[in-house]
Amino acid sequence: MPRIAFLASPARLAQESRVRLAARYGDCPTAQADFVVSLGGDGFMLETLHHLISHPRPVYGMNCGSVGFLMNAYAEDDLPARLARAQAAILYPLRMHAVTMTGATEEALAFNEVSLLRQLRQAAKIRISIDGRERLAELICDGVLISTPAGSTAYNLSAHGPIVPLSANLLPLTPISAFRPRRWRGALLPGAAEVxxxxxxxxxxxxAAVADxxxxxxxxxxxxSEYRTVATQVLFDPDQALSERIIAEQFTV
Structure with missing residues (x-):
């Protein structure tokens, strides 16, 4: 029997599910677990991934939330067998290094995206450089974001950015409500690019800058920039691999 740690969102359904699963399969601290089972929605899956950065473990999500793009279907039977059959997707986060008007600096990791957003009623004006070369002298917009391939189906997609397969090694750079240049739709950058x-x-x-x-x-x-020092395994049932979900999302109407 694998050692499993169950983590659940505060939602009632997730908490009740955790109690039943822990009683059936046992529960252990995450640092001692072979697998971590995350119970909730996509938001809680992101919280789980951040929680495990210092002690990575394969994470298997079961949907007790709404969308559940990063989650598997909820079922209580045969969990050890599902974990043994699951396929791993390797996710690398983005690392954000932000400097404020006071000169303070802050770093954070993002498994979905790093976004810059206007704080007040006036549009933001942002200059964009890539690998030390200025590419856009002035973007007037509500904001701009850069996402991971896994995050390309989240806020990036809502902002009309492209969906990127996991194997593509590309990072979508997408404007949010661009005013000038009006026709600029963003760019696809190499995974090694520094923006x-x-x-x-x-x-x-x-x-404001937001990293998850x-x-x-x-x-x-x-x-x-992409931060390959951290690698996280997210597990999916064989017929619902993340790479397949990302491809299928491009044909969803």
Whole structure:
């Protein structure tokens, strides 16, 4: 019997499911587990991945939330066999290095995306450089984001960015409600690219940077790159692998 740690969102359904599963299969601390089972929705799966950064474990999600794109179907029977058959998707986060108007710095990791968002009524003005070369002198917008392939189906897709297969080694860079240049739809960047966002007129047009759950307000510059020091395994049932879900999402109407 594998050693399993069960983590559940605060939602009643998830908490009740955790009690039943722990009684049936046992429960152990995450640091001693062979597998971690995350009970909730996609948001709680992200919380689980962040929780496990310092002691990585394969994570198998079961949907007790709403969308559940990163989750498997909920079922209480034959869990050890499901874990043994599951296929792993390797996810690498983005690392954000943000500098604020006071000169303070903050770093955070993001498994979905790093986004820059205007804080007030006025549009943001942002300069974009990639690998030390200026690519866009001034983007006037509500914001801009860069996502991981796994995160390309989340906020990036809602902002009309492209869906990227896991194996593509690409990072979508997508504007949010761009005003100028109006026809710029974003870019697909190599996975090794380092992107620097510089906020123009920062005092007049303040901008916040968000890496998954970490928000830094009043930023003046934000550097983002893929962080391959951290690798997380997310497990999926064989007929519902993450790579297949990402491809299928592109044909959803």
């Amino acid at each position: 620097v966002f510089e906020v123009l007129e920062a005092e007049k047009r303040p901008v 759950f970490t928000e830094v307000r009043n930023v003046v510059s934000v550097a983002v």
